[in-house]
Amino acid sequence: MIRISLLLIAFTFLSCGSNTDKSKEVSKEDTVAEKLSDEQLLDAVQKQxxxxxxxxxxxxxxxxxxxxxxxxxxxxxxxxxxxxxxxxxxxxxxxxxxxxxxxxxxxxxxxxxxxxxxxxxxxxxxxxxxxxxxxxxxxxxxxxxxxxxxxxxxxxxxxxxxxxxxxxxxxxxxxxxxxxxxxxxxxxxxxxxxxxxxxxxxxxxxxxxxxxxxxxxxxxxxxxxxxxxxxxxxxxxxxxxxxxxxxxxRSGGIVSAKTKYNTPLILKHNGAEEMGGPLFWAHYSYLGLDPNQLSDKYADYWKLNVNQVKINYEYCVENPGKFEGYGPDYWGLTASYSRNNDGSVGYDAHMPSNDKGVISPTAAVSSIVYSPKESLALIRNLYENHKEETWGNAGFYDAVSLQNKWTAKRYLAIDQGPEVVMIENYRxxxxxxxxxxxxxxxxxxxxxxxxxxxxxx
Known part of the structure; x- marks a missing residue:
């Protein structure tokens, strides 16, 4: 059963000089932003x-x-x-x-x-x-x-x-x-x-x-x-x-034999047995609990989480819903603010079996420990190519849909927290x-x- 109780949340620059000088400053900043190293980029996201x-x-x-x-x-x-x-x-x-x-x-x-x-x-x-x-x-x-x-x-x-x-x-x-x-x-x-x-x-x-x-x-x-x-x-x-x-x-009933994209799920994801649940399942328990080399008789927890992230990523790359932007540098489905069909803002647990064309930055950012290359691709894409619509005073906004030209310019603690913590664990x-x-x-x-x-x- 998916965590239903989480799904019902109520709802410049300073410069002087000529315009030419200002244009130079903007160009210079853009160039600097584009040239951030991976470490500098992660630090910028973590700090903000x-x-x-x-x-x-x-x-x-x-x-x-x-x-x-x-x-x-x-x-x-x-x-x-x-x-x-x-x-x-x-x-x-x-x-x-x-x-x-x-x-x-x-x-x-x-x-x-x-x-x-x-x-x-x-x-x-x-x-x-x-x-x-x-x-x-x-x-x-x-x-x-x-x-x-x-x-x-x-x-x-x-x-x-x-x-x-x-x-x-x-x-x-x-x-x-x-x-x-x-x-x-x-x-x-x-x-x-x-x-x-x-x-x-x-x-x-x-x-x-x-x-x-x-x-x-x-x-x-x-x-x-x-x-x-x-x-x-x-x-x-x-x-x-x-x-x-x-x-x-569940006396061993937790174990799964399912695979997706040739990747084993390992454990039964409640309500999402075919392709895995929202990615916060790979984050919340593991902010302190280190899954590296951690196992019991039910699972290898590193493989469990890496596999869930991989399936989520592969699904977005495949993009069966044909949503705009989905691909290797624009992916990540998890619970966050969402856009309802009538255009209103709600909250939903996005995952491969519940995809509404809404990417939650925390999904890929907080998966940095499991998928550094793929997570950095998402971070760099948002920061360099979509910064105006996705970046605010507390980091990346909670959710974005290029399909609908919509961004939830809001933040949730349960989404921002794993970003800071998992970037720290990665670094x-x-x-x-x-x-x-x-x-x-x-x-x-x-x-x-x-x-x-x-x-x-």
């Missing part, structure tokens, strides 16, 4: 996209806004609504920003401390945070009528970021160690076991009003692998390995190293039957 989590964060909490609209027009006046999962990606982005020198370590630690203090006071439900939080009050903002309590999947994305922050700061100054301890205490407060509802599977939601009525068992394969890893890694409220094997892996491997070397993470992975040649277990 980082602004989403720094310059455009929700001001009171310091957390990531659910969405950022540069025009200042928001649905339901929700400019101060923060997203739990996107904020987890944002924590990793802030670590990346400090490492790259986009902000000083002192600035980063100050922001991280502010975030930790806010989260400590925010609404929690058996330790899990809700999907959306009011950035002014810390109170839950319902994601849906019955989705007004704990969201375990979003919490797992947040917790992965917390562990990454802790590992980055734990050997630092006294102030840095103090912030690291705050994040350590926060993640240890999540009662993962509660969210099994006394069964051998994890459940996505629990509400103080509706209890278990959402009834969304986490069964693979989709973006939720990290939820089981975090639940098994908890030193305070760990789940039994049976929940992973019987619930997530340095930093966030993978921090997360994977956390002792609890190693113990949790071993408990579930994982092996990693890269990290020695």
């Amino acid at each position: 996209t980082f602004k989403y989590f720094w310059d455009y964060a929700e001001p009171n909490s310091g957390l990531a806004r659910e969405r950022y609209h540069p025009d200042g027009v928001y649905p339901e006046n929700d400019a101060n609504i923060v997203t739990t999962g996107g904020s987890g990606f944002g924590l990793m982005a802030i670590v990346s920003g400090m490492s790259q020198g986009y902000v000083t370590k002192e600035q980063g630690v100050e922001r991280l401390n502010k975030i930790a203090d806010f989260l400590a006071k925010a609404d929690r439900f058996y330790g899990a945070w809700p999907h959306w939080i009011d950035g002014n009050t810390g109170k839950v903002k319902p994601f849906g009528t019955k989705d007004n309590g704990g969201d375990l999947v979003e919490t797992s994305f947040l917790v992965a970021g917390m562990i990454t922050v802790r590992e980055y700061l734990k050997e630092g100054s006294e102030n840095e160690k103090a912030v690291a301890q705050k994040y350590d205490a926060l993640w240890k407060g999540v009662d993962w076991k509660w969210y099994t509802n006394n069964k051998n599977v994890l459940y996505w939601h629990w509400s103080p009003n509706y209890k278990w009525q959402m009834n969304f068992a986490l069964e693979g394969y989709n973006e939720c692998l990290i939820t089981y890893v975090m639940a098994a890694s908890s030193p305070t409220h760990a789940i039994d390995a049976k929940a992973y094997h019987e619930g997530w892996a 340095s491997g930093l966030l993978w190293k921090l997360f994977m070397n956390a002792p609890e993470v190693k113990q949790g992975l071993v408990k579930l039957g994982f092996k990693s040649g890269k990290y020695g277990f």
Whole structure:
């Protein structure tokens, strides 16, 4: 089943001189842009996209806004609504920003401390945070009528970021160690076991009003692998390995024999068994969890993700829908803002089996670790040939359709975050190293039957 709960989001230059001089300046800048090396180009994208989590964060909490609209027009006046999962990606982005020198370590630690203090006071439900939080009050903002309590999947994305922050700061100054301890205490407060509802599977939601009525068992394969890893890694409220094997892996039913473009899918993609799901499934769980040389009895996770990206890419190159622009330098289908048939803006999980002619830049950009050549081709094409319509003050806009001459000039935390994090992992491997070397993470992975040649277990 595709992640339905994600699909219902409410909705110069400065110069002086003659005109001739200005023309020269524009020509010079164009030339410089065209001549950016791959490393310079990636740095430009990473640095600009980082602004989403720094310059455009929700001001009171310091957390990531659910969405950022540069025009200042928001649905339901929700400019101060923060997203739990996107904020987890944002924590990793802030670590990346400090490492790259986009902000000083002192600035980063100050922001991280502010975030930790806010989260400590925010609404929690058996330790899990809700999907959306009011950035002014810390109170839950319902994601849906019955989705007004704990969201375990979003919490797992947040917790992965917390562990990454802790590992980055734990050997630092006294102030840095103090912030690291705050994040350590926060993640240890999540009662993962509660969210099994006394069964051998994890459940996505629990509400103080509706209890278990959402009834969304986490069964693979989709973006939720990290939820089981975090639940098994908890030193305070760990789940039994049976929940992973019987619930997530469906007692082996997760394995797929399907192939597309002569490429094995390896695992059954829920609701997308023929050609694979939206590409965020290859991103969200793997921002900290390093799939390199990572395997269990169900899959080699590097091959799993590389293959999903390859199928997505090959589909776009084949372009059965004959959409304008699709090809080796214009590809990538995942969940993002979308253009409805009536021309209105919505949200959709784009994938080969649900292609509306909308390319989401995060799909290819965040796949840089799996498909560097193909991802760089998309990045360079957008940056050099379509910059005016696709590039804004927080990086590439969320979605574009050359077919319809349309761009969603908006941003979502869950799309911008993986871009920053995966570019960092491609450039340095930093966030993978921090997360994977956390002792609890190693113990949790071993408990579930994982092996990693890269990290020695």
